[in-house]
Amino acid sequence: MTHPSPEAFPTRVCVQSRECSPGILERLAGSSLFPERPIGAAIVSALHRPGGSVVCLSAPALADAEEQVGYYLRLGGATTPHRDDPRPPRSRVTLLSLDDLSFRWLSQKLLDPDRAEAAAVRAELAALVEAERTAGRGVLLCQFEPSEPLERLADSLGIPLDQAPSWTIPMGTKTAGRQLFQRLGIPVAAGTPLVHSLEELAAELAGLVRAGHRRFVLKLDSTAYGAGMGNAFFTVDDARAAADDLPAAILAALPEAQVMDPKLGWPGFVAGVPVAGVLAEELLVDDNDNVRSPSVQGRLGPAGAVIVSTHEQVLAANRQTYTGSAFPASSEYRARIVEYTERVGAHLLAEGIDVGDYGVDFIVIDRDGRQHIHGCELNLRATGTRHGFDMVTTLLGVRPDATGELRVDGSPRVYVASDGITDPRYVGIRPAALIDAIEHSPLHYDPVRREGVVLHLLSALPEYGKFGAVCVAETTEGAARMLAELELLALRVADQAHLPL
Incomplete structure (x- = not known):
């Protein structure tokens, strides 16, 4: 089956269900809020898309939801109707939520046959989809990863999905990825x-x-x-x-x-x-016990396998847990990891996978004066880099050039993104308070200079003292300074609110 281009779908239904073990989700702080990470990028992208609108599902509801939506509307420069779209910008953003704090997948919460609230949300979603179709706007269900439950939902709504089919899930295991890398001549540990x-x-x-x-x-x-x-x-x-x-x-x-x-x-x-x-x-480490973990993101679609972006993954002290990313990957090895990822994309297309994101993680170490690149993992899903990349490229209005870099009128732009800005002193901060502080700060994203900080994952602040952000600058050092200053700003917000530890 050949899927039409994403441009054919100005309306997007965003159900970003993270479908790993419920037991694992229960042990990850704030995991029930992970599906919220891409919502800001989804809103801003919708406002920049001709005739675009978005329906975002969350469970539980976004904290300070109207303040968050207003923040992204202002970021997107959409406070009044566009000349080509008479609808009020706020009407182009619909939030649907379930009062469900459990650690089940978001798809399971939505499709729960025993909850009247879930049935009501499904009915409202179906009505929204039908209204968009009646208005002549194509609708696409945007997901985080392949999902059999979301395939059933999309089938009931009569709309396509933007990720690979669920039969590909076994291809994302450690052994399957390792075997594929070896078959394609990509070194492995x-x-x-x-x-x-x-x-x-x-x-x-x-x-x-x-x-x-x-x-x-x-x-x-x-x-x-x-x-x-x-x-x-x-x-x-x-x-x-x-x-x-x-x-x-x-x-x-x-x-x-x-x-x-x-x-x-x-x-x-x-x-x-x-x-x-x-x-x-x-365990791959260099002569100084260091390791770098770049990643490459690709997209399968009507144009074939297209490389989208490269990043340096920011890992926790354990060297295993992803906490954020820096764009782009180092020029020292960027071309080589892109070429390896192109091999993977060509193989996936040959296997009949013609839709969806894919990513390849690598380990790079320096030993004996030489650089060694190893394939680490294949991800048949959006990966944690996508929401930051979508936000930045939409706001900048540019895509990576032939070298894999972002440039605005000839000037470079890089960014540092984090999903794990956390401090126990942040617990109790309301999203609205941090939004107000950032918008009255020099750190706030400036659409003229096209630099600054954009917030996300704000609903995790009150209970978990955790949020995310993307810091855009001309240099990685500049973006890192923004991130450090943002952490201090959040502490000042906590102090002003007199939050107890």
């Missing part, structure tokens, strides 16, 4: 095949230890473990490496592995092995 018992894992690890490897990442092979939560670090010291029965020595030491998710722990990790399978990879 030394590793084991997929196994389903600790005994098999110990035997396979023994071969890697004999080859000189000592530090590993153990990975449960399931898309249900997001943010590296299904990973564990494991080290084989020299004494164990010299054991006569090396597999037995490794098996005895495996319970010492440091599981990324402390609430999962080693018992929970072991329980996942026979179900998901497990593999081990060499």
Whole structure:
């Protein structure tokens, strides 16, 4: 099936359900609010799209919803009707919400057959879609990742989706990505095949230890473990490496592995092995124990496989958890990782996948005076970089040039994006208060200079002391300074509100 161009759909229904394990979602702070991350970008993009409008679903509702929508309307420069669209700008943005704080997928909340509130929202959504179709506007359901529940929803509404079909979900596992990289000639870290018992894992690890490897990442092979939560670090010291029965020595030491998710722990990790399978990879670090993790984002569609953007991923101290990104990826290796990602895109098209975002994560290390690039993970979904990229490119009104960089009238633009600006002192801040502070601050995005800070994920502030932002500047150093100044601004807002710790 060939999908029409996105331009054929001025109206977008935004249901950004993150469909990893509900158990994992329960352990990630503010995870029920993750589907809110792209809403700001979706609103601003709609206002810049000819005849554009957007319907955004959330559960729970956005905190200070009208203040947030007003903020994005002002960012989008849409305070009065456009000459080509007589509708009031606010009428082009519809928020639908469910009073559901559970850690279920957003799609599950919306499609819950036993909740009258969910049925009412589905009916309202169907009426909105039908009204847009009657007005001659095409409607597209925008999702975060492949989803069988959202396929059922789209089918009931009679509209297409913007991501790959759900039969592709197994292609996003650690083993599938690793095998694909090897098939396409993309280097990968030394590793084991997929196994389903600790005994098999110990035997396979023994071969890697004999080859000189000592530090590993153990990975449960399931898309249900997001943010590296299904990973564990494991080290084989020299004494164990010299054991006569090396597999037995490794098996005895495996319970010492440091599981990324402390609430999962080693018992929970072991329980996942026979179900998901497990593999081990060499822990890649350079001679100074550093690592860089660039990523490339592509899009599958009528034009084929198109490279959209590159980023440096910002990882937490554990080197596994994504917290943000910096655009673009380093020019040292940007061309090489783009070429590798083009290979992946061509393969996906050959497999019959002709719609959706895809991303390839890499590990880059410097050893022996040489740069080594390794394919790390294939993501058949939007990835955490998309909302920042969409926001920035819409506000700037430009797309990356042939070098993969953003330029405004010849002047470069880069940005630093974060989904994890957090401090316990921020707890209790209302989104409206931070919006007011940023709009009266020199940090606020300036549409003339086309630099500044844009906020998102604001509903996580009151309870979790957490929010996100994109900082746009001419240099990465300038964007990083904006981010540091934003953190101080949030502290001043907390102080003015006299929030207790």
